[in-house]
Amino acid sequence: MSAALKSMPFDIAKIRKDFPILDAQVHGKKLVFLDSAASAQKPRAVIDAMTHVMEAQYANVHRGLHFMSEKTSDAYEAVRDKVAALLNAASRDEIVFTRNATEAINLVAYSYGRSALRPGDAIVISEMEHHANLVPWQILRDQHGVELRVAKITDDGELDFASLEEQFADGKVKLLAITQMSNVLGSYTPAGRLAAFAHERGAKILLDGAQAVVHRRIDVQAIDADFYVFSGHKLYGPTGIGVLYAKAELLEAMPPFLAGGDMISSVSYASSTWARPPARFEAGTPAIIETIGLGAAIDYVQAIGFDAISEHERRLTDHALAVLSDIEGLKILGQAQDRGGVISFTMAQAHAHDIATLLDRQGIAVRAGHHCAEPLMGRLGVSSTARASFGLYTLPEEIDALAAGLNRIKQVFGG
Amino acid sequence: MTDLAELYQSLIMDRARKPRFAGRLETFDAEATGDNPMCGDRIHLFLQRDGTKVLHESRGCAIMTASADLMAEAVANKSAAEIERMRAAFEEMVKTGKADPTLGDLNALSGVSEYRSRIRCATLPWSALADAVKEEQPTNG
Numbered sequence: 146m147s148a149a150l151k152s153m154p155f156d157i158a159k160i161r162k163d164f165p166i167l168d169a170q171v172h173g174k175k176l177v178f179l180d181s182a183a184s185a186q187k188p189r190a191v192i193d194a195m196t197h198v199m200e201a202q203y204a205n206v207h208r209g210l211h212f213m214s215e216k217t218s219d220a221y222e223a224v225r226d227k228v229a230a231l232l233n234a235a236s237r238d239e240i241v242f243t244r245n246a247t248e249a250i251n252l253v254a255y256s257y258g259r260s261a262l263r264p265g266d267a268i269v270i271s272e273m274e275h276h277a278n279l280v281p282w283q284i285l286r287d288q289h290g291v292e293l294r295v296a297k298i299t300d301d302g303e304l305d306f307a308s309l310e311e312q313f314a315d316g317k318v319k320l321l322a323i324t325q326m327s328n329v330l331g332s333y334t335p336a337g338r339l340a341a342f343a344h345e346r347g348a349k350i351l352l353d354g355a356q357a358v359v360h361r362r363i364d365v366q367a368i369d370a371d372f373y374v375f376s377g378h379k380l381y382g383p384t385g386i387g388v389l390y391a392k393a394e395l396l397e398a399m400p401p402f403l404a405g406g407d408m409i410s411s412v413s414y415a416s417s418t419w420a421r422p423p424a425r426f427e428a429g430t431p432a433i434i435e436t437i438g439l440g441a442a443i444d445y446v447q448a449i450g451f452d453a454i455s456e457h458e459r460r461l462t463d464h465a466l467a468v469l470s471d472i473e474g475l476k477i478l479g480q481a482q483d484r485g486g487v488i489s490f491t492m493a494q495a496h497a498h499d500i501a502t503l504l505d506r507q508g509i510a511v512r513a514g515h516h517c518a519e520p521l522m523g524r525l526g527v528s529s530t531a532r533a534s535f536g537l538y539t540l541p542e543e544i545d546a547l548a549a550g551l552n553r554i555k556q557v558f559g560g
Numbered sequence: 561m562t563d564l565a566e567l568y569q570s571l572i573m574d575r576a577r578k579p580r581f582a583g584r585l586e587t588f589d590a591e592a593t594g595d596n597p598m599c600g601d602r603i604h605l606f607l608q609r610d611g612t613k614v615l616h617e618s619r620g621c622a623i624m625t626a627s628a629d630l631m632a633e634a635v636a637n638k639s640a641a642e643i644e645r646m647r648a649a650f651e652e653m654v655k656t657g658k659a660d661p662t663l664g665d666l667n668a669l670s671g672v673s674e675y676r677s678r679i680r681c682a683t684l685p686w687s688a689l690a691d692a693v694k695e696e697q698p699t700n701g
Contacts, residue, residue: 495622496620496621496622497599497621498599498601498620498621498623498678498681499568499621499622499623502567502675502677502678503568513599514598514599514600515599515600519600522600528599528600528601528602528619528620529599529600529601557568557573558568558573558622559573559577
């Protein structure tokens with residue numbers, strides 16, 4: 146994006162107009178959407194880009210010799226450049242399109258895990274992983290004989306480096322797979338420090354950026370990440386499109402994950418040879434329309450700029466932590482120094498599910514449950530939490546509405 | 561907040577805060593657990609067949625806890641066949657929202673019908689009870 150666009154002031158009223166759904170009413174109340182960490186709403190630019198490709202220039206990609214196919218292929222491949230720029234990847238060929246972050250981690254577990262890791266090697270994750278960065282490694286452990294280790298977090302919800310040191314002590318660890326921002330606690334992990342830590346000990350690092358990529362500028366080269374994954378739908382893009390970034394030399398050495406059309410170099414009944422990355426990992430007709438939608442979402446956030454987005458969300462988070470702390474009986478989980486706009490809480494008076502239902506009746510959408518992080522719930526000593534999460538369109542007034550709603554719930558529950 | 565009070569009416573709030581049938585039986589013929597993987601709710605219930613008696617340990621929301629407690633009260637001294645009839649009638653009632661005169665106090669949960677994502681909270685204790693009732697059936701060859 147041009148410098149002129151980047152220097153635009155952060156105009157929240159204008160931004161909110163870009164998201165048609167924010168005018169919606171729920172149960173006769175104005176929608177207050179505080180569930181962006183689960184999936185974000187979509188700006189008009191994304192909706193229009195997807196409609197446009199279907200109305201004006203749609204055909205399959207990478208196969209047609211006709212006008213429409215070439216146009217669509219160009220638009221599709223242009224998004225690879227946008228993603229490479231978003232992450233500051235060294236090359237567009239380091240960007241593999243997947244269905245979502247979950248599929249990207251599965252790709253690494255299946256392809257890299259079974260080819261580069263040997264039985265007896267160890268993988269380290271943390272106590273605050275989403276199931277997507279836990280279950281694929283469990284399957285790899287059970288089928289391939291690697292060991293799966295879990296580094297602890299502190300009571301504040303930060304990664305415990307002493308525990309991480311212990312996990313690495315015997316030199317068996319070959320991969321650190323860890324979130325860059327917890328979807329429950331909102332804690333960031335120090336990505337660059339973790340990459341250096343892993344590399345010094347002969348391990349690679351995979352960062353689950355599903356939450357972090359939405360809120361901060363990511364530079365995979367500065368971090369020195371080996372693998373980085375995210376989902377389009379949390380970044381104001383559509384569902385069905387996600388990204389795996391991996392260093393070129395890693396991708397080159399990895400065998401295919403899914404097989405079929407588009408990922409081959411030559412095919413005979415006797416054998417086939419694989420295309421070079423990224424095509425090797427993109428079998429079959431991809432999510433063309435969704436990919437183009439992701440491109441529009443990246444253009445949208447880049448035009449606003451991550452400096453402005455981070456600043457806006459930092460203020461929202463500070464405000465939310467202040468007003469929620471004032472509610473008697475409410476407990477916020479996690480007190481990390483470096484944290485973002487994802488806040489999980491419990492109330493002495495009401496269960497998370499009751500909170501979510503009663504807020505919903507007031508038009509306020511939050512998530513309640515274990516947030517696909519059951520082991521973390523166990524670590525925190527709770528069975529479920531309510532979670533409010535913010536996006537670039539969230540207003541401080543919406544956080545005030547949440548606080549008012551929670552106070553009303555206290556009344557209903559006689560707190 | 562009137563529509564809020566509809567679901568969380570006094571009988572439900574009372575049973576959620578002070579369940580009358582919480583705990584575990586010292587001797588029991590069957591036990592069963594029920595989990596709601598979506599939210600982490602869990603119930604563990606204990607069944608004494610002779611003159612049907614049920615106690616429950618519930619870890620969950622007000623709807624689930626109240627439903628479990630009202631259920632334990634309603635099924636006391638009922639036969640397995642009658643419990644199964646009540647379970648079916650209860651599931652129908654929370655889905656349609658139509659009060660069923662045969663269900664007595666259980667009708668307090670009819671408001672759940674308007675909260676689709678919460679119906680499972682109300683029916684979880686009944687699913688667990690059905691499992692327990694089945695488990696206690698003697699296996700005669």
